[in-house]
Amino acid sequence: RFVHSAESAASGLFLAELVKVLGNQDTQREKYLSSAIRIANYLQTCVLPQQKWFDFETFFSCSVKPLDFYDRYTGQYPQNTLVMHWTAAFLLTLYEVTHNTNWLSLGKRVQDYLNLYQQVWNPPFLSIYGFGGFGVMNTDGEWNDARQSQFGCTQADYFLATDEPEYLERAIYAVRAAFTCAFLPANKKVYPTGYRRKPQGQAAENHGHGGHEMLCGVSGFDWGTGSALTGAAYLLHRLGGAYVDIDKACGFGIDGCFIRNVETTADTVSLK
Structure with a gap:
């Protein structure tokens, strides 16, 4: 993985969740918490100011580019939504274990930036119903990517932490969008070009990956049907x-x- 990148948020999320389950008497708790705070400080100082949302996928997956890529026309670095999500989830968890509102404020800033990648319209040039889904990068062409389900879970968490209804509205439609590209007869209206695909019950990872209207493949149960079901179960568990x-x-x-x-x-x- 990239040592100096937003990928560190995944490690921070793990440490913050570990601190959450450890008792105050655990001798290792403060060490783990200190490490998590150091990661949060790094993200605040080195990632957020210029929105450098880098991870492996940003450069070496479906949109290959040099590590020093910068788009001078838009004034943006390449960005991946997955590390934005890890960071938003991490900072919210860090707030929950420290009660430091700075981490909640910073987490909201990241979550709100990530929300800019959510499809709050139904693009007429797509054959699928695209409302609520999420894109992947600012240098790639996916619509309704499977990551949207876990993004919805964190949006719901921010609603519960802030009582701001927009987070819950977005969460509901992100998780619903996770089912759009499932190969099911019930999806005839929302996925007319793909609902007949086999095996029934599987789901495409995303749609229009090539930058134009096209069906996409299945990457695995945990990044499609499984992730959609997990997101739905999470919302039902937390909110009913x-x-x-x-x-x-x-x-x-x-x-x-x-x-x-x-x-x-x-x-x-x-x-x-």
């Missing part, structure tokens, strides 16, 4: 099939439903 905020009189349909209106009285809640 529908989430209703009685105090704000609003609700969010999660599992196959939509909530358009919430009305409350002293002893009743009515959903439409």
Whole structure:
């Protein structure tokens, strides 16, 4: 892996999650926490200022380029959404174990930048229903990539941490988008060019990978159907099939439903 890159966020996420499960009496806890904070400081200082979201895939996968690539026209370095996600998830977990709001603020900054890669429209030039999905890089052409499911899980986590409804709205549609490219008869309307593919139940990794309208291949159960199911299970576990905020009189349909209106009285809640 790249030693000096945003890939370090994955190690930071592991350390922060480890700290979360260790008791305060564990003699190694402070050492792990100190290492996690050092990684967070590195990301804040060396990655975020110029949005250098580099990992192996950025340079050596489907969009090969030199390590010093920089697009002078747009003023951007190459970026990969996967390391953005690792960083957002890491900083949120670090906030949860330290209660330092700086990490939450920084994590929101990264998550909001990652959200710019979410498809908040249904592109008319695609045969699939593209709303809610995620792209991969700013130098590649995938739509509705399988990573969208785990991104949705972290968006939901940010909703629970901040109570900002946009995160949950985005999370629901990211996880729903993870099922769009599954080879299922039920997907006839959202995946008309691919729903008949075999084996039934598998899912394409993404769509339009070549930069134009085209079907894409299956990379594995854990990066397609499996990741979609995992994301759905996570939302159901954390939030249920529908989430209703009685105090704000609003609700969010999660599992196959939509909530358009919430009305409350002293002893009743009515959903439409």
